[in-house]
Amino acid sequence: MKRIGVLGSTGSIGTQTLEIVRNNKDLQVTALAAGTSVTLMEQQIREFLPQLAVMWTEEAARDLKERVADLPVKVLCGMDGLLTLAAMEDMDILVTAIVGMIGIRPTIAAISAGKTIALANKETLVTAGHIIMPLAAEKKVPILPVDSEHSAIFQSMNGENRKRVSKILLTASGGPFRGKKREELADITVEDALKHPNWSMGRKITVDSSTLVNKGLEVIEAKWLFNVEPENIQVVVQPQSVIHSMVEYEDGGIMAQLGTPDMKLPIQYALFYPDRRPLPGKRLDFYEMKSITFEKPDTDTFLGLPLAYRAIHAGGSMPTVFNAANERAVALFLDKKIRFLTIYDLIQGAMENHKVVENPSVEQILEAEAEAHAFVESHRRS
Numbered sequence: 128m129k130r131i132g133v134l135g136s137t138g139s140i141g142t143q144t145l146e147i148v149r150n151n152k153d154l155q156v157t158a159l160a161a162g163t164s165v166t167l168m169e170q171q172i173r174e175f176l177p178q179l180a181v182m183w184t185e186e187a188a189r190d191l192k193e194r195v196a197d198l199p200v201k202v203l204c205g206m207d208g209l210l211t212l213a214a215m216e217d218m219d220i221l222v223t224a225i226v227g228m229i230g231i232r233p234t235i236a237a238i239s240a241g242k243t244i245a246l247a248n249k250e251t252l253v254t255a256g257h258i259i260m261p262l263a264a265e266k267k268v269p270i271l272p273v274d275s276e277h278s279a280i281f282q283s284m285n286g287e288n289r290k291r292v293s294k295i296l297l298t299a300s301g302g303p304f305r306g307k308k309r310e311e312l313a314d315i316t317v318e319d320a321l322k323h324p325n326w327s328m329g330r331k332i333t334v335d336s337s338t339l340v341n342k343g344l345e346v347i348e349a350k351w352l353f354n355v356e357p358e359n360i361q362v363v364v365q366p367q368s369v370i371h372s373m374v375e376y377e378d379g380g381i382m383a384q385l386g387t388p389d390m391k392l393p394i395q396y397a398l399f400y401p402d403r404r405p406l407p408g409k410r411l412d413f414y415e416m417k418s419i420t421f422e423k424p425d426t427d428t429f430l431g432l433p434l435a436y437r438a439i440h441a442g443g444s445m446p447t448v449f450n451a452a453n454e455r456a457v458a459l460f461l462d463k464k465i466r467f468l469t470i471y472d473l474i475q476g477a478m479e480n481h482k483v484v485e486n487p488s489v490e491q492i493l494e495a496e497a498e499a500h501a502f503v504e505s506h507r508r509s
Contacts, residue, residue: 130217131398132158132179132242134209134233135224137167139329140247140273140390144222145171147395151404158212160225163187169194176200178217181208183229206232213237220398222273223248226331227454228447228496231255231489238268245397247273249348250454254447254492256351270352271397276345277352278393279371279384284353285401287376295355296373296381297345298365299424302337305366309428315467317460334457335431338470339424343435347446350439357439362432364422369411387411430471437478444484444495451499452477456507465507477502 131148135141136159148154160181161168172180172195180195181203182188188204195202203211209229213221213236220243223230230248235258237244244263246252252259263270272278276297284292303322304312320337321330335341346360363373371393373383386392387409395406426433431453438449456473459465465473477499484491 128153128155129398130155130157130219131222131245132156132160132177132212132215132218132220133222133224134160134212134230134248135162135222135226136171137161137164138224138226139332140224140394141222142167143391144224144394144398145175147391147398148175150407151395151399154398157217158215160209160212165190165194172198172200179203179212179215181205181212209233210236213242214240218242220245222394222398223251224273226250226329228254228451228493231259231492234259235262235489238262238266238270241266241268243268244270245273245394246270246277247394249274249344250450252351253344253347253450254496255489256347257486258489260351260354269400271400272348272352273390273393273397274345274348275388275390275393276372277349278396280349280353280374282384282396283372283374283382287374287382289353291377292353292355292374293359293377293379294375295349295353295360296375296383297342297349297360297362298368298370298372299339299342299362300336300368301364301366301422301424302339302429304337304429305364305422307428309468312428312467317463320460320467330461331454331457334460334470335453338431338453338467339426339429340431340435340453340457340470340474342424343431343438344450346432346435347439357436362424364424365419366422367416367419369416369419385411430475434471434474434478441478441483442485444487444491445478445481447487447492447495448477448481448499449474451496452503455500455503459503459507469507473503473506476506 156175158179162183192202213233221237222245224247368388438445452474456470
């Protein structure tokens with residue numbers, strides 16, 4: 128029996144993780160954490176009977192505690208609750224599906240406690256990769272990627288000599304606005320940005336996909352996960368979302384992982400690695416598909432990618448500013464308080480305003496986040 132905890136259990140990755148639990152009786156949920164979705168959390172607790180449940184706010188935790196008073200589940204709240212969950216004894220693997228930099232400290236706590244990490248929270252490595260990866264190596268804790276692209280890279284490296292990797296080919300769908308030029312994006316609405324052509328994801332990540340910021344974050348994450356220099360990570364637009372990423376080796380051979388755009392595959396692969404389990408769902412039909420096409424990303428229109436590379440090369444605390452400014456700008460866009468293209472302006476402005484801290488501590492990372500948030504709030508305009 129493998130005991131799992133899920134940070135972000137009511138979100139897209141979290142709910143799909145629990146679908147996998149339903150289909151595999153040797154998985155046991157011992158802990159769940161969510162933001163403020165009390166009704167869904169109650170349903171999850173009643174189905175999976177975890178020992179511990181954590182809500183982000185005190186109000187949500189009080190509400191949940193009253194609702195599940197008939198069950199033997201402990202309810203906590205806030206960061207203290209997340210840290211308790213991350214280090215709990217009756218847990219083997221922690222799925223970090225929570226969105227945002229809130230995932231850093233619980234991930235560090237879980238690694239320090241020797242828990243395997245199924246990583247879906249890309250912000251953790253984007254902002255604190257220089258802390259997370261050495262700690263994981265020291266504690267001999269596996270970090271198993273859940274992002275479809277990073278899982279594809281991980282699978283394409285399985286059994287290979289990583290010292291012989293020449294290049295990572297990180298694929299992108301191009302998002303809902305692929306082919307459009309900057310002037311065509313001026314009046315993009317929230318509803319437009321949330322219509323991803325291939326993937327079903329959370330609102331924030333879907334917007335990040337439309338700006339290519341998400342791909343930029345994935346480049347930074349890949350640098351840390353696979354110890355590859357950013358100039359050896361090439362983004363390739365693959366509109367059908369069939370090839371999830373590729374790895375080129377020194378002899379010119381390229382390994383790729385293909386499949387339907389279904390997040391349950393990388394989630395399940397992380398939960399059972401190195402085993403593969405049956406997974407219901409649609410399979411690729413190459414006769415039906417007929418072709419797979421490739422394009423170069425339009426970095427003149429979609430500035431998320433060049434801004435990410437700029438953040439990587441600046442190093443230190445700059446990726447934190449890139450991520451945090453985007454996080455707050457996207458929230459403003461989703462609330463219809465700024466225009467789509469203003470997201471780029473705010474990220475760029477926050478980066479230009481920032482003085483890099485070379486090797487930031489967790490506290491300095493959080494300070495850089497607060498600085499970026501403050502910049503965005505003070506410079507936002509429609």
